[in-house]
Amino acid sequence: MNILDSLINEQDSLERQNDKLRKIAESLMRRVEQDTDESGAAYAQFQRAAMLEETVRARTQELERALDLLNDSNAKLALANAETEAARANLANAIETVQEGFALFDADEKLVMCNSRFGKHMRDIHPLLKPGLPFEDYVTLVANSPFLALPDGESAVEWREKRMARHKDNHVVFNARMAGSRWLQVSEHRTPDGGTVVLQTDVTDMVLIERQERERLLDDQARLIRATLDHLDQGVCIFDAQSRLAGWNRRVGELLSIPYGRFLVGTHFDMVLERIRESVEFEDDHSPEVIDRWVRATTRRAPLSFELSLSNDRILAVFAQAMPDDGFVISFTDVSAERAAVRAISNAKETLELRVMERTLELEDALSEAERANASKSRFVAAASHDLLQPLSAAKLYVTSVEVEHAHSPQGERLEKASNALLSVEQILGALLDISKLDSGQAAVHVSAVPLRVLLEQLSDEMRPIAHQKGLEMRVVCTDAVVLSDATYLRRILQNLMSNAVRYTESGRVLVGARRVRGGVRVEVWDTGPGIPENQQERVFDEFHRLNASASPANGMGLGLAIVERACRTLQHPLHLSSKLGQGTCFSIELPLAPEQLGAQTTVSTNDTQPRDGLEHLIILLIENDAELRDALTLTLEGWSADVLPCASLAEAEALLKEVDISPDVIVADYQLDDDLLGLDAVIALRKQHGPLPACIITANRTSSLADECDQAGVSMMHKPLDADLLRAFLSKAQRD
Structure with a gap:
């Protein structure tokens, strides 16, 4: 292998290496043929050469395939780069054709690209809008640009902080005023990858058109107001928040005999008042100083009315009222004819009263x-x-x-x-x-069919615990009889008689029952008390008369029997008293029977209250003109976790509901409000605006006619002094319904 490595150079080309290997193989074959004695070794060398050639061939093929793949990848990469550059160019061209300023910031708040229209209204920062510019730096540049018209009283730092705060929202749209009376609408939108697209639209033309339209409408409105004022029979002056004259009509000069040219826009009220004082006199204890204090008041001003007298016997009624913008309007009305008529009627009335007085003197003297x-x-x-x-x-x-x-x-x-x-x-x-009421004859009674069983059972449940507390036995024998009487007064009569029996009986029992008599029923109340002396039996029906003078006022002031006697007299129910010293007393009243057909239709109201439910989130509109009672009711209702809207009048209630933009859940109103307005009228007016709300009228008026009015209007009624449990029961029912 070392010899082979030395013969083959890896730096040679494949052809060169193949050529060398071919020569080596041929040499080896010749050597094998020439030296047969060493055939084993030579054959082994031949095998190694053949294997080496095969390896070289396989490696060559692999290199060729890798080269082909590399060439394909380079071709595809070049094609992708070309497509990317084409897409980038197309995007840039598309953005450039947009008529609005366009900029794209990536998720890292860096500027990616923008068109030439973006920021063109700010020539100082336009060249600085390059890719990679942080969004915060962009906002800083805009805030400090002299081409941005900052809002009045706002610094560049404050504008920048507000702009960055709004940048946190997903969608932002606002208008920015530029130098030269130009306006830009700036809008921001988030991209799915967390980037930001900013659009700048020139809306100067739309703003100018809107302003022109607004001015035109104001001019039309001013002409309409002027025409209306000039056609009024009243003189009208309008003053702004600085007490300067803003408008008037010709009638003012006619009524006050002041030349029309002396009224000028911007004239202060002091000068107008001085001109008025030259020709008029103030009446009704009003003086220029009072009017001046009203004009200069910084708190809420109530309407002011007074009269002026002119030298030609003319009288002007003046009415001044504040406006929502702290200005005020003063109107002048000629009431000379009305006042003359009132004087004539007054003189006639005095004459008539004098004649009536003369005729009735003798009758008055005759009264005891x-x-x-x-x-x-x-x-x-x-x-x-x-x-x-x-x-x-x-x-x-x-x-x-x-x-x-x-x-x-x-x-x-x-x-x-x-x-x-x-x-x-x-x-x-x-x-x-x-x-x-009973003495003056003002007590109104409603005679109807009253079932005694229901009434006696209610009184038994009410009085039995009190009797047991004193150790007395109380027994009430009920009856199915139905009588003709006033249910309220009959209950009060029997309640007083039973309460009196329990109060003055120290031991023993109290028995209540009914006996049939000719044409009616006699209800009797027996006790085992000390009895009433015969010489005192007539006086017990006098007010403030008590047999036991040492008794505490908590035990009664001696008014119960006085009420019983007067109520029985009014209802024409005979009242009887039977008593013996040391043995007890019996009070009885005789009641006429009712026709059978009326008995099944009559029910008696009870004083049972509903369970004490929570009043959380119950919105109560309270209308009470008395400040102390209004504060007390508010404190009580809020103590029950209710939300209270206290008001002193219907106007204040309507204004408050309009301001908070909600409808109440229930209305509690006093019956007699200021300005001759009744609580029922207030409830009806509010129901027209907010639907059929549950309502309750609180009043000291105990007449049956008022009760009928409340029933017809579907309004509950409670008498003063208020019972907190009854009020809470009504509110709980209103909450459940």
């Missing part, structure tokens, strides 16, 4: 002092009770909310006592109000 005192007392009690119900409702709600928070604290017992005291006040005020 007792009747006048009684009427005055009834009116005073009704008014005082009504006025006290409002703050009492707020106090109860505040105490209830605090009582829940401190239920297990040392202050819990005190809060419970305070709540009980407020409850006692509520009961007393309710009783006073009932008495005043």
Whole structure:
């Protein structure tokens, strides 16, 4: 092998190597033929030569095949490179034909390519837009370019930070103002591989057209407003947020006798006011100083109205109202004729009243002092009770909310006592109000068929725990009789009689039952109490009269029997009293039977409340003009996890709902709002806008006519002072429905 390696040079060509091998083979064959003695060794050498030749031939073939494959690969690579260059050229040509500025950044935020229109509006940075430019550097160049018109009050650094923040979004579109009143719309889009395509579109023409159209619309609107103002019978002045005159009509000068030319755009209100003072006098305790303070007020300004007197006996009604942009409008209306008519009517009324007074003097003298005192007392009690119900409702709600928070604290017992005291006040005020209505004849009753069984079962469930707490036995014998009466007042009568029996009975039992009498039913309440002396049996029906003078006010103020006597008198139910000292007392009332056909149709409302459900996410629109009660209700409702929108009026509620752009789940409104607006009217108006929302009216008005109105409108009603449990039950039901 060493000799063979020395004979064959690998650097020779294949032909040369084959030629050498051929010669070696021939030499070996001749040697074999000449030297037969050494035939074994020679044959072995021949075999090795033949094998070597075969190996060389196979290697040669493999080299030839590899060379062919290499040549094919080079040809295909050259073809692919040509196609790639052609595709790149086609892409570049296509991008160049795009009418917008185009740039492509790869996933590493490096500029890959852009067309000649990209960045052409910024001549200072256009030559720097080369492949490999980082996107952040590109934004920095744009932010610091003098060809970019930055927004007012914004620096280049701030613009750059906002631009990079928006770059994080998948799709970005915004307008940029360039120098020379040019506008570009810039849009960014993400590619599937994480790159970014940026397009720049010149929208200057569209912006100019939009501005021209806007100016045209403003001009048309201004002409329409001017024509409208000039055709008004009222004088109108419009002032902007800086109290400068922005518009007016000719009627102003006619009413104020001021030359039209003295009104100039931009004139400050102070100068206008000075010109008005020269020819008019202010009435209704209004002065220029009051008006000036209203104009200069920085807080929300309520509408202002007053009157001006001119020297020619003309009277102008002035109305000033703020506008949303902090400007204001002042209108002047000639009300001279109306005021003259009012004066004439007033004079006629005074004359008529004088004549009526003369005719009624004798009748007034005939009225007894007792009747006048009684009427005055009834009116005073009704008014005082009504006025006290409002703050009492707020106090109860505040105490209830605090009582829940401190239920297990040392202050819990005190809060419970305070709540009980407020409850006692509520009961007393309710009783006073009932008495005043009964005395004044304003108590409206609705006589209908009332099933006694239902009523007595309700009262039994209510009074039995109280009796058992005192160690008394209470027995109520029910009946299937149906009577004619007012369900509410009948329940109040029986409740007072049973409560009185339990309160004044220390031991023994209380028995309630009904007996059939001719044409009706007599309901009797028996007790084993101390009894009532005969000389006191008439006085027990007087208000504030109690046999046990040492009793605590928490045990009653002696109003229960007074209400019973007046209610029975109003309903024409005979009331009887039978009592013996040391043996007990029996109160009984006689009730007429109802026709059988009415009995099956009558039901009696109960005071059962619904379970205490959570009110999370329940949106409650609260309309209450009294600030204290509104705050108390808001605190209570929010304590139940409800979302409350407190408002003082319908206008404020509508504005708030429009601002937050939501519809409430339920409406709670006071019945008597400001500006002579009723809560029912507010509910109806809101339902027209937001659909049939559940609603509740809170009121101190206990007339049956109001209850009928609420029923017809499908609105619940609760009386003041509010019962928190009833309110929560209503809201829970509204949430479930």
